[in-house]
Amino acid sequence: MAGLYLSQLTLSHFRSHKRAVIDVDARPVAIHGPNGAGKTNILEAVSLLSPGRGLRRSSAEDMTRRPEALGWKITALLHSLHQTHEVEIWSQAGAARQVRIDGKAAPQTALGSIARVLWLIPSMDRLWIEGAEGRRRFLDRMTLSFIPDHAEQSLSYDKAMRERNRLLKDMVREPSWYAALETRMAETGAAIHANRVQALSAIAAAQVQAETAFPTATLELICEMPSEADDLRAALADNRARDLGAGRTLIGPHRADLYGVFAAKNVPAKDCSTGEQKALLVSLILANARALAADFGAPPILLLDEVAAHLDADRRAALYDEITALGAQAWMTGTGPELFAELKDRAQTLEVTETEGASKITQNS
Missing domain, CATH: 3.40.50.300 (P-loop containing nucleotide triphosphate hydrolases)
Structure with a gap:
């Protein structure tokens, strides 16, 4: 190799x-x-x-x-x-x-x-017990390791969402102001979701194949959003009234979370001991590395x-x-x-x- x-x-x-x-x-x-x-x-x-x-x-x-x-x-x-x-x-x-x-x-x-390049740093030790933002970032780093274009899609989605949120905070109700932004968010949002699903599938396969001293983690992407671009665009349009009340976009891949379970014990990762949580993270990094070795060469x-x-x-x-x-x-x-x-x-x-x-x-x- x-x-x-x-x-x-x-x-x-x-x-x-x-x-x-x-x-x-x-x-x-x-x-x-x-x-x-x-x-x-x-x-x-x-x-x-x-x-x-x-x-x-x-x-x-x-x-x-x-x-x-x-x-x-x-x-x-x-x-x-x-x-x-x-x-x-x-x-x-x-x-x-x-x-x-x-x-x-x-x-x-x-x-x-x-x-x-993959990394594991001490601040990630609290991944399972802190907010969803850190878990999304962890998931996106894994995804980016397989799909370099994921970064561009994420940047494009975030930019469109910031512009849409600005309209929502200003209580703009005219649909024409939202149409182009929601189209871009739907296209990139669906791609982001598909990328994440693909990455988790690769990680799961790498863990199944492994013979390791580190425990296997079962991962699930929690994201209440349509997975197809056309459906997501329609959902964003339908949700404008609710989003206007909140002053921000309430559906999309930016609301996703990563749920992990210590597979052998069937215990949520957040309820595991500090040592078990660290071992699960090491296991995921090693699985990511094994999957990349096959994918990247x-x-x-x-x-x-x-x-x-x-x-x-x-x-x-x-x-x-x-x-x-x-x-x-x-x-x-x-x-x-x-x-x-x-x-x-x-x-x-x-x-x-x-x-x-x-x-x-x-x-x-």
Whole structure:
């Protein structure tokens, strides 16, 4: 199988990193160091090699190193399906992010055609017990990993919905003002729903085929909306009076939720223990990675921040076995090297420390 991995990552004035050059091979990358040293900042930089706002969803301005605030730049050598690409991503003085692939300017969405990046970060540990917005974002990241056009469809839907909501708040009742917006919302909304259903089907198939130490999650998309574009357009028109009263659009894929169940116990994910919820998330990321390996032609790059949290030693070892069996380049962080002991020589190690207000990276192997 063709590979997908980074061989070099250069950070310039990005977050806590004034200047860093990381040379690695296709093996997993274990990053250790004290809290606050800048480990997650490395993962965030890698996450920007995929469409979207990255694992922290930060603005370009927030990523610049302080106090200089000169702007920042990331350069990566990305090996993807027997090809090597030079990817440059940068922002100058808080301006919008710019992307260049192999020396040519490109939209962020173009990154989805050459790379797939998945991540699991500590804030996602509360996925099942907090609001639906976080679960929709999690679902859309999975969907985007299979269908890069999902980002464009989501942006188009959101833009049309914002314009429609503005009309609703202004109590505009003239139907002609709504027709074009509702047509666009119906077309993109139906596509978003279909994309999500397709992604969940791929995840379910990957979980059924897996032999893993991590529990299987049964996922269900909860969304009370017509799935066909014509029906959704009619529903939006019929619902205007109710939407006028609320001042916002009350039906559509933006109201969807993801319901998860610990399959072996038939217990809703929200009612599981903290450790079980973490294990379910790991299981879903691994299933997503396995499905992508077949769909894209190579396993995705995995970003696993503080991955050892809430995992006992046996499950930690099982996770590392899964990653290496998959052949994925996983970038993982932890506070100490002992958290990656089970990897042995299957991984390369970076130590991140802080010196005089800047992150320092030492490559140990």
